[in-house]
Amino acid sequence: VSPRFSRREAGLLAAFVVLEVGAPLVFEEMYPFSRMGLFTDAPRVAVAYDVKSPEGRALDPQDFGLGLAYVGERGFSARHPSPHVSGLREPPGLHAIDVIPSEQDVVKTIQGHLSDAGVAFVDVTQWAYGSALPGTLERRRVFQRDVGPP
């Protein structure tokens, strides 16, 4: 075991530590440095959708603008509605965490996607999950209806 010391070595180490401490405080995310702000929110409501074709076939809600735009990130919830910190933006959508979109907004969103999805109308059900019941996660049907062209 032989102790050695050089200013250059100490300087490089100090620079590394200063960068690791300083970068996240200034930029929040500056890979490989980070404030590690994922899943910092505390949502209390989530929504799920069942979308069915006229024949009763299950369809992907994402094809109707109802894909969930939430990955538990800081700055990406109802509490912080500003755009999330990332290189790319999620395609605009209605479905976020901690929000129960209104029936009118859901209908309007689906109507905007009907022709792209190649169906005349769909049957949609909006489910809300939340904390109304003690212990378990309550599941509540908010509405169910047919949606056709405007």
Added chain:
Amino acid sequence: MSPPWEWLFRRSRPHFGVIALWATLLACIRLSGLLLPGQGIPSGDRLTLLSWAPAAVRLNPALVHGAVVLFVCLALAWMVQALLPWSAVGAAAAFTVAVALTQEQSFFVDHMFHLANLALWSLALWYAICRKEIGAALAAGRFWMEPLLPGWLHALLVFHVAWLYGLAGISKLLDSGLDWPNGVSLQLWVLLWGKPGAVKTAILSSRALAQALQWGALSAEVSALPLAFLRRGRIASALALLGFHVGQQVIFGWWFVGNMVVIALALLPIHAFVCARVERWVPRGLPFPPGPRWLWTRLDARGRYAVPP
């Protein structure tokens, strides 16, 4: 009297460093297989050191694959102590570029790579700073018997774990306060992303269990910052953080292999055990067996063929 930071620059035999090197590189090679570049609308946010690069570079998926291939080649060279110190610095840089480009091309930031990447840079810093001593020891066939490992390498690993997990916990408290471990949020996340099975069912049907798990996670993260700097607290912190990641794997299937490797290397008493053990090994100067001396020099961890000083 020697200064109080002298232990940071004290050298010991390199065995712990090489164990850390192999474990971290293998974890990073595994992680590099998870990089999935995508395409979308640039947000304009600055989130990696490559955010200032032109869009043609930042949003090019082919560059991610190129950086991964380069990283794996350099990592293999580094593991067998070839092309030093360029394989070391190059591997750390290539992994950083591969992950940074993926983050630039994603809808969300993935925190699975940060800790392993910082450990990789710490190891590269060791090889860059000590390149002359390491090169001379390898040439003399005495790599394993020379005091080449500075004390600051392990200290840096401890610091990375303490700082990143401490920040993760503090961010939760700053954003949501003590409402964060309310149980409902974990139940919602499990509902959205949980692996189907008995664990998912148990969490969804018990708010108390969800709350307990969230309090455990928050405590493990927040306490990492003070505990990691206390020798006696490190093992408790390591077990709490490893338990947290095992829980993530069981509940969500998120496998933080890089983080778990660095936590174990930094906080479990591997460093002290290995350093104390290898100091007892004496170079014996036996004749090299048939085969390339280059190979035996790198395999001779017990110093059987190293010439005594």
